[in-house]
Amino acid sequence: MKFSRKLLLWTTIIIALTLGLSGYYFVNYVFRTSLNREIGQALDENSILRFAFETAALNVPVKYDLLQDSSVEQIASNLETGGQGTGRLLRLSDEGKTVLYASDGFETDDELLKTVQENQYSYRVIRLGDKYYIQTGSSVNALGRALHLETLRDVSQVFAERDMGFTVFRRLTVLMLLLDIGIMYFIASRLTQPIKLLMQATKEMASGDYGYRARQVSNDELGQLTQDFNHMSEALEQTIGQLEGEVQAREDFVGAFAHELKTPLTSIIGYADMLRSRKLDEEKSLLSANYIYTEGKRLETMSLRLLDIIVTKKEGIKPQKVQSEVFFEYLRSMFLPKEGMEFEFAYDQGVVWADVSLIQTVLVNLVDNACKASEAGGKIEVSGCAVQGGYRFTVRDFGIGIPAEELSKITQAFYMVDKSRSRSRNGAGLGLALCTEILAKHGSKLDIESTSGEGTVAGFILQEFENGAVRGEDFLNMQNAEKGVRHEEIDS
Amino acid sequence: MIKILIVDDEKPICDLIDMNLTAAGYSCVAVQDGLAAIDAVESNDFDLVLLDIMLPGADGYDVMEYIKPCKVPVIFISAKHEVKDRVKGLKLGADDYLVKPFDVTELLARVEAVLRRYNKADKKIVVGDVEIDTEARRVMRAGNPVPLTSKEFDLLMLFAENRNVALFRENLYERVWDDEYYANSRTLDLHVQRLRKKLGWEKNLVAVYKVGYRLEI
Numbered sequence: 001m002k003f004s005r006k007l008l009l010w011t012t013i014i015i016a017l018t019l020g021l022s023g024y025y026f027v028n029y030v031f032r033t034s035l036n037r038e039i040g041q042a043l044d045e046n047s048i049l050r051f052a053f054e055t056a057a058l059n060v061p062v063k064y065d066l067l068q069d070s071s072v073e074q075i076a077s078n079l080e081t082g083g084q085g086t087g088r089l090l091r092l093s094d095e096g097k098t099v100l101y102a103s104d105g106f107e108t109d110d111e112l113l114k115t116v117q118e119n120q121y122s123y124r125v126i127r128l129g130d131k132y133y134i135q136t137g138s139s140v141n142a143l144g145r146a147l148h149l150e151t152l153r154d155v156s157q158v159f160a161e162r163d164m165g166f167t168v169f170r171r172l173t174v175l176m177l178l179l180d181i182g183i184m185y186f187i188a189s190r191l192t193q194p195i196k197l198l199m200q201a202t203k204e205m206a207s208g209d210y211g212y213r214a215r216q217v218s219n220d221e222l223g224q225l226t227q228d229f230n231h232m233s234e235a236l237e238q239t240i241g242q243l244e245g246e247v248q249a250r251e252d253f254v255g256a257f258a259h260e261l262k263t264p265l266t267s268i269i270g271y272a273d274m275l276r277s278r279k280l281d282e283e284k285s286l287l288s289a290n291y292i293y294t295e296g297k298r299l300e301t302m303s304l305r306l307l308d309i310i311v312t313k314k315e316g317i318k319p320q321k322v323q324s325e326v327f328f329e330y331l332r333s334m335f336l337p338k339e340g341m342e343f344e345f346a347y348d349q350g351v352v353w354a355d356v357s358l359i360q361t362v363l364v365n366l367v368d369n370a371c372k373a374s375e376a377g378g379k380i381e382v383s384g385c386a387v388q389g390g391y392r393f394t395v396r397d398f399g400i401g402i403p404a405e406e407l408s409k410i411t412q413a414f415y416m417v418d419k420s421r422s423r424s425r426n427g428a429g430l431g432l433a434l435c436t437e438i439l440a441k442h443g444s445k446l447d448i449e450s451t452s453g454e455g456t457v458a459g460f461i462l463q464e465f466e467n468g469a470v471r472g473e474d475f476l477n478m479q480n481a482e483k484g485v486r487h488e489e490i491d492s
Numbered sequence: 493m494i495k496i497l498i499v500d501d502e503k504p505i506c507d508l509i510d511m512n513l514t515a516a517g518y519s520c521v522a523v524q525d526g527l528a529a530i531d532a533v534e535s536n537d538f539d540l541v542l543l544d545i546m547l548p549g550a551d552g553y554d555v556m557e558y559i560k561p562c563k564v565p566v567i568f569i570s571a572k573h574e575v576k577d578r579v580k581g582l583k584l585g586a587d588d589y590l591v592k593p594f595d596v597t598e599l600l601a602r603v604e605a606v607l608r609r610y611n612k613a614d615k616k617i618v619v620g621d622v623e624i625d626t627e628a629r630r631v632m633r634a635g636n637p638v639p640l641t642s643k644e645f646d647l648l649m650l651f652a653e654n655r656n657v658a659l660f661r662e663n664l665y666e667r668v669w670d671d672e673y674y675a676n677s678r679t680l681d682l683h684v685q686r687l688r689k690k691l692g693w694e695k696n697l698v699a700v701y702k703v704g705y706r707l708e709i
Binding site: 255258259262263264265266267269270271273274276277278279284287291294295 | 502504505507508511512515546571572573592593594595596656657658659660703706
């Protein structure tokens with residue numbers, strides 16, 4: 001059963017019970033009060049009649065010592081008619097409880113009569129036909145006789161009022177219940193709306209729409225639940241997006257790999273086939289052989305680079321405490337003999353936590369890329385400085401730059417901004433992918449800023465060696481850095 | 493002369509196709525990016541375009557869309573080997589799709605086939621004193637008809653299309669008989685002997701040691 005229906009059903013049951021019980025109690029209470037009042041009046045009437053009877057008895061002319069039965073009848077008849085149409089009903093009996101006088105319609109048994117005692121009123125509620133009466137009884141002493149006086153008071157009205165009360169209350173209860181069902185239905189659906197919305201959201205998400213969010217309609221616990229649910233789906237969506245991204249990246253990688261593999265293979269197979277099956281002149285033979293060689297080399301470069309990436313991915317790094325100077329000395333020895341470029345090294349002293357050969361690979365790659373992007377004789381700045389939370393290496397060139405829309409793709413494997421250009425310089429499009437991999441192992445990442453036509457700045461931050469003393473020293477270095485860095489400019 | 497445009501960003505592959513097509517008697521122009529390809533198609537009348545898909549400038553699909561109204565037949569040559577890529581290429585209106593790495597003889601055959609479909613191929617191939625009518629499948633030698641069986645004719649076509657190229661036994665067998673080559677089968681040699689005799693090519697159809705045969709003209 002739906003939650004809102006349950007809520008509705010139970011509140012309806014509870015309201016029906018409480019309304020019924022309280023109504024029954026209330027009507028009964030009113031009835032009791034009225035009945036007690038009637039009883040009081042009936043007893044009063046009895047005592048008035050008794051007094052009147054005694055008074056009348058005294059006025060009877062004294063012939064006998066005893067009040068005669070005929071006198072009793074006379075007085076009783078007078079009393080009955082003295083009621084003046086109020087329907088006064090009475091009955092008089094003698095000492096032996098034999099009826100001396102009874103009004104018309106006084107047709108009760110003598111159960112009450114049996115219990116009547118001297119100087120004591122008694123009563124009972126009886127039903128005659130379809131009417132209710134209060135029967136009262138008392139003893140009357142007149143002229144040496146002990147008679148019994150009984151009266152009947154019609155209280156059908158009180159009973160009719162009670163029945164009427166119940167009827168009215170039943171109708172009222174039904175009406176209230178209907179009203180209550182209407183209101184509760186509205187309230188229940190309002191209260192359960194967040195649940196419905198959440199259900200909708202789970203269904204949408206189950207069917208694959210991870211971007212679907214439940215609408216928050218309240219600020220109570222259910223609203224909180226909705227909020228938490230949305231948080232959860234956001235996290236879920238992100239994770240799924242990430243996974244999809246990874247799958248896409250893997251597919252792209254496989255596609256790019258196949259392409260990069262097939263292109264040199266096509267040339268190698270094609271030229272080799274030509275060489276073996278055709279009589280070629282010397283120039284063409286040389287050209288073919290050369291293509292086979294260069295394309296073979298290209299495959300070799302690619303496979304070595306890929307191997308590097310795979311090895312870096314699989315194996316852990318062996319970081320150690322290194323002076324930043326080591327890297328710059330290495331770069332200087334690598335690149336200074338290279339002709340046609342102008343290098344500038346500027347760095348602070350610093351100690352970093354790094355795997356030396358891997359970080360050297362990254363730096364060599366970055367400088368290599370800078371060389372590839374630059375015209376002959378272009379300037380390349382390599383700098384290092386202590387920054388907050390680490391030591392930053394930067395490689396800047398003033399070459400062709402990278403178009404903004406390509407910037408996000410350049411760390412993808414096999415991606416080359418300018419294929420023919422990077423091919424001619426023996427590129428496989430894997431350098432930055434390798435750098436990204438190595439830096440990820442160091443808990444760092446490559447940041448590249450570039451303006452097409454003006455040059456590129458590539459850099460990364462390595463964590464400093466974690467030691468209080470070193471930190472202090474580096475803090476000093478940071479301050480010194482502003483006053484004046486060690487500057488070296490070498491032209492080659 | 494049939495003019496073919498080669499579009500591929502890899503110079504070695506352009507050269508490879510160029511050399512082979514030129515040797516087969518076509519005139520070739522090679523460009524290395526998509527925009528240059530569009531320019532070339534617009535300014536020249538090409539009979540066929542060999543189009544790579546991954547191109548700088550504009551990719552092969554874009555180039556295809558653009559040159560479609562020119563009604564130039566196109567063969568895609570791409571490393572993308574998946575069915576969806578091939579279907580996409582063909583749906584765009586390409587006449588054929590060749591996956592890298594490809595065999596040069598296959599490339600030549602497909603070029604031939606597409607050109608034939610557009611009635612652009614030479615209907616008559618002349619090899620020395622032998623004239624081959626590719627449509628009528630008739631062969632004349634010095635003006636006299638030479639009766640050839642169907643297989644002999646297919647074999648002759650292969651040699652004629654690949655003049656001065658050593659053709660491998662396996663290749664010849666598979667292309668003519670559409671069947672796997674069995675190492676000891678003499679069927680091929682028998683047919684070559686018959687061709688030699690019928691066409692007087694005893695000196696032209698030479699056996700290449702450990703390879704197969706070559707037609708030398």
